[in-house]
Amino acid sequence: MNEDQLEGKWKQVRGQFKQKYGNVTDDDTTYSEGKFDEMLGRLQEKTGRSKEELKKEIDKM
Numbered sequence: 912m913n914e915d916q917l918e919g920k921w922k923q924v925r926g927q928f929k930q931k932y933g934n935v936t937d938d939d940t941t942y943s944e945g946k947f948d949e950m951l952g953r954l955q956e957k958t959g960r961s962k963e964e965l966k967k968e969i970d971k972m
Contacts (some may be wrong), residue, residue: 917970932957940954
């Protein structure tokens with residue numbers, strides 16, 4: 912899955928992430944537009960998970 916596909920997938924699952932990780936805010940998820948890698952960095956900080964783990968989780972949803 913390339914970065915564009917991941918970004919598209921993210922738009923579908925952002926609500927699920929917000930439910931699963933309560934400290935992820937709208938600001939964190941909307942930050943993803945055009946800056947997917949930077950958004951993953953924010954999620955890494957908030958969730959303590961690696962970029963690869965987060966990409967795999969997004970891909971599963």
